[in-house]
Structures are given as C-alpha cells and as structure tokens.
Amino acid sequence: MTLNDLDLTGKRALVRVDFNVPFNDAHEVTDDTRIRRAIPTIQALLDGGASVVLMSHLGRPKGPSAELSLKHVVPTLSSLLGRPVQFAEDCVGDKALDVTQALKPGDVALLENLRFHDEEKAGDEFFAGQLAESGDVYVNDAFGTAHRAHASTAVIAKFFPEDKAFGLLMQSEVEALNKVLATPAQPLLAIIGGAKVSSKLSILENLVDRVDKLIVGGGMAYTFVKAQGGEVGTSLVEDDMLDKARAILAKAEAAGTEFLLPSDTLCADAFAADANTAIHATHAIPDEWMGLDIGPETRTRFVQAVMESRTILWNGPMGVFEMDVFAGGTNDVAAALAEVTAQQGAFTLIGGGDSVAAINKAGLADAVSYVSTGGGAMLEVLEGRILPGIAAIEA
Numbered sequence: 226m227t228l229n230d231l232d233l234t235g236k237r238a239l240v241r242v243d244f245n246v247p248f249n250d251a252h253e254v255t256d257d258t259r260i261r262r263a264i265p266t267i268q269a270l271l272d273g274g275a276s277v278v279l280m281s282h283l284g285r286p287k288g289p290s291a292e293l294s295l296k297h298v299v300p301t302l303s304s305l306l307g308r309p310v311q312f313a314e315d316c317v318g319d320k321a322l323d324v325t326q327a328l329k330p331g332d333v334a335l336l337e338n339l340r341f342h343d344e345e346k347a348g349d350e351f352f353a354g355q356l357a358e359s360g361d362v363y364v365n366d367a368f369g370t371a372h373r374a375h376a377s378t379a380v381i382a383k384f385f386p387e388d389k390a391f392g393l394l395m396q397s398e399v400e401a402l403n404k405v406l407a408t409p410a411q412p413l414l415a416i417i418g419g420a421k422v423s424s425k426l427s428i429l430e431n432l433v434d435r436v437d438k439l440i441v442g443g444g445m446a447y448t449f450v451k452a453q454g455g456e457v458g459t460s461l462v463e464d465d466m467l468d469k470a471r472a473i474l475a476k477a478e479a480a481g482t483e484f485l486l487p488s489d490t491l492c493a494d495a496f497a498a499d500a501n502t503a504i505h506a507t508h509a510i511p512d513e514w515m516g517l518d519i520g521p522e523t524r525t526r527f528v529q530a531v532m533e534s535r536t537i538l539w540n541g542p543m544g545v546f547e548m549d550v551f552a553g554g555t556n557d558v559a560a561a562l563a564e565v566t567a568q569q570g571a572f573t574l575i576g577g578g579d580s581v582a583a584i585n586k587a588g589l590a591d592a593v594s595y596v597s598t599g600g601g602a603m604l605e606v607l608e609g610r611i612l613p614g615i616a617a618i619e620a
Contacts, residue, residue: 226390226618227473229289229339230391232417233362234273235274235315235330236277236361237277237325237359237361238270238277238279238360238386238390239278239359239361239362239364240267240277240365241364241370242266242279242392243261243281243370244263244295244302244365245282245283245284245369246258247320248297252292258598259598260298260305260371262307262394262612263366263392264305264306264344266364266366266392266394267306267392268306271333275330275362276329276334277330277333278301278330278336280316281376282377283295284471285340286338289306289330289338289341289391290341293341293616294337294338295335295338296314296337302335306466311324311328312334313325313336313339315335315341316337316356316359317356318355322358322359333617336603339377340389344614345375347376348375348379349380349487350383352376354384357502358496360385361498362390363385363388363390364389364391364392364393365382365389365390365618366392366393367395367614368599368614369393369598369599370601370602370614371599371602372599372605372612373613374613381397381524381574381617382617389617394598395615398598398599399615401597402574402597402603404572405536405538405572407516410536410572411437411535411564413435413437413535413536413537413549414437414439414529414530414531414534414536414537415439415440415538416440416531416538416558417439417440417442417445417540418441418442418540418542418543418580419443419540419577420444420445420467421444421445421448422448422449422466422469423463424468425541427608428540428604428607429473430433433473433477434482435578436475437534437575438482438484438485438530439593440457440485441484441485442484442523442527442541442542442544442554443541443542443544444484444516445541446507450462450468450472450475450508452488455508455509455510456508457516458510458511458513458514458515458516460490460492460510460511460516469517476546483530485530486507487516487519488506488507488517488518489507489522490504490505490506490517490523491504491506491517491518491519491544491554493514494513494514503548507523517545518544518551518555519544519554520554524554527543527558528557528561531565534565535569535570536571536572537565537572537574538574538576539574539580540603542555542580542583543555546586552586556587562575563593567592572595573592573593573594573595576596576597576599576603576604577597577604581600584596
C-alpha cells in the first residue's frame with residue numbers, strides 16, 4: 226500500500242515519522258536530515274487534500290521530560306515545510322484530540338514524544354487505539370523504527386485495516402532493499418565491514434550463498450584470517466568466533482561464492498593516529514603490530530570487484546576511517562561505488578551507521594544509488610528477518 230492507494234481528501238493523515246534528532250544546549254536541531262527526509266511524504270499528503278498529524282519518539286526518556294520534548298523540533302519543521310506547525314502537549318487524550326480534531330485540510334500538527342508513555346515500547350493495544358483517534362488514515366514513514374513492534378509502528382495498523390500505507394521514504398527503503406535481496410542485477414556483491422564478526426554473523430550467514438562475491442574488511446577480517454591459520458599480531462580477533470568463521474568460509478565455497486579477504490594490511494604499532502605504520506601481508510602480521518586498514522594491493526582488488534559488479538551492498542568500513550591515516554581503504558571503496566554507479570549504472574546501496582558516516586565524510590552520499598536511513602532496521606532485513614512495521618502495513 227502506497228500513498229496513491231489512499232483517499233486523502235478531507236482526511237487526517239496520522240504519520241509515524243522518525244524525528245529522533247540531535248540538539249545543542251539551546252535545544253536547537255543540529256542535524257535535520259531525518260526531518261528533511263520526511264518532508265516529501267508530508268507534502269504529498271497535504272497536496273492530496275489531507276491534514277497531517279505527525280508522531281515520533283525522541284531519545285530514551287523515563288517519563289515526561291522538558292529536555293526531550295518534541296516541541297523543540299517545531300521551529301525546524303515549520304521552516305522546512307514553509308508553514309506553521311501546531312503542537313499537541315501529549316500524544317493521546319484530550320491534549321492531543323483538542324488539536325487533531327480541529328485540523329483543516331492543509332494543517333500540520335506534531336504530537337508530543339511517544340516514549341513519554343511506557344505503553345509505546347510495550348506495544349500496548351489500548352494505547353495504540355488512543356493514538357489512532359487522531360487520524361483517519363495511517364501512514365508509516367519511519368523505516369528507522371520499523372524493526373520495533375511498538376504501539377505506533379506496528380500495533381496501530383490494525384485500527385486502519387483498509388486505510389494504511391507506506392510513506393514515500395519507507396517505500397523507497399523497501400524498494401532499495403528489494404533491488405538487492407529480491408531482484409538484483411548480476412553480479413551481486415556484498416561488502417561487509419566493521420569491527421566484530423559477532424555483530425554481523427547473521428548477515429554473513431544470510432548473504433554468503435545469495436551473492437556472487439562477498440568482501441569482508443575491517444576488524445572482523447582478522448578473525449577470518451586467523452581461522453585460516455594466519456598470524457594477525459595484536460589485531461582485533463574474536464577467538465570464540467573462529468569456528469563460525471570457518472563455517473561461513475565453507476558455506477561460501479560450497480555455494481561458489483567468491484570470498485575476498487584483505488591480502489595486505491596497513492598496520493600500526495598502537496591504536497593512535499600518530500602511531501608508526503607499515504604494510505604487512507595480512508596472514509603474517511608481526512606480533513607487536515595491529516591491522517587498522519586494508520593495504521594498497523587489497524584496495525586494488527576490492528575496487529576491481531566493485532567495478533565488475535552491477536548490484537552492490539555496502540555495510541561497514543574497511544578500517545578505522547575516523548582516523549584519516551587509516552581511512553584510505555574505506556575512501557577507495559566509497560569512490561569506486563560512486564564511479565560504478567555513474568559509469569556502469571550499477572545499483573549501490575549504503576546502509577548501517579558507520580557506512581553512512583563514511584560515505585558522508587567522503588562527500589559521496591549523492592553519488593551512490595541509495596543511502597538507507599535505518600541502521601538497525603536495515604541490518605535486520607539483511608539478516609533475513611521480517612520487520613514488524615513493514616508486516617503491519619502489508620497485512
């Protein structure tokens with residue numbers, strides 16, 4: 226169900242958005258990305274003749290909190306929309322209904338922080354019903370919370386059996402993931418990085434026999450190298466994951482998946498930006514050295530794998546990209562993704578907090594096909610899970 230499936234004229238569209246944004250000490254929004262990503266859906270609903278009621282959580286409050294009130298979002302939201310936004314001092318009850326029941330087509334209202342009520346996270350059905358009183362149609366546009374079975378993201382949909390839909394952002398997230406997981410152009414490459422195998426184990430297990438090539442970089446690569454009998458010095462290793470790593474390597478071999486690990490590594494004698502550095506073969510890192518980025522030979526191999534692929538998923542950096550001296554591998558992968566998108570028409574999907582931070586740091590977010598807004602939600606999709614917020618709309 227999309228916005229095109231809804232009859233919006235004269236209706237109140239109750240929209241779950243993700244306005245979980247950062248503030249400075251003056252309670253001013255310091256990064257409005259999530260708000261801006263919601264604007265097209267809000268505008269489309271207004272253009273369709275509806276009034277719009279927005280609901281979101283903010284932070285992790287223990288009950289009502291002036292610091293975490295969504296009223297601080299109103300100035301930024303009003304500015305981005307180019308129209309005034311009314312604020313309801315609660316998300317349910319009379320304080321909400323006094324605002325939402327008086328709305329006229331073209332009006333926009335924002336409800337107070339959903340998580341001021343414990344019933345939100347608990348997925349309480351009565352609370353979901355109270356929220357539902359503020360809308361005639363329900364739209365979920367919060368992909369970043371779609372993996373949570375909360376009252377406003379999943380339970381509420383049952384109160385709108387025929388009048389529910391994905392917002393434009395949620396729709397684009399689902400379509401982007403489908404292009405990778407359901408209908409990829411071949412060859413399909415997954416680039417998985419980050420610090421620990423344990424945090425990406427389910428993703429690796431789900432993807433290893435679905436892709437044509439799998440690149441593993443970052444700190445997690447050293448667990449695989451040690452599992453193969455390599456010496457990795459003081460590099461990050463999860464010894465309790467060695468058997469799992471061998472199982473994934475065996476699964477890749479059985480499936481005919483090309484499994485690419487770093488062959489050379491930029492090493493340091495300390496975890497510091499000013500440490501001494503040297504290039505070593507990844508399977509033979511000396512005892513006092515640790516791998517903090519992929520080496521030049523590996524960069525060439527990984528970039529070549531990107532350029533030969535037509536669908537690429539990137540989740541996780543190749544090294545400690547936060548330190549410029551160890552950001553080269555991650556930046557080379559980011560540049561290759563931009564190049565293959567522009568030159569070959571490949572579909573490139575970036576997801577996960579560190580990957581998004583890396584592509585933004587490289588200034589290339591607009592040069593790839595899609596940058597996902599949902600870190601945890603995207604990871605659960607890649608693990609093969611069904612997201613409650615998506616299932617509730619599709620039910």
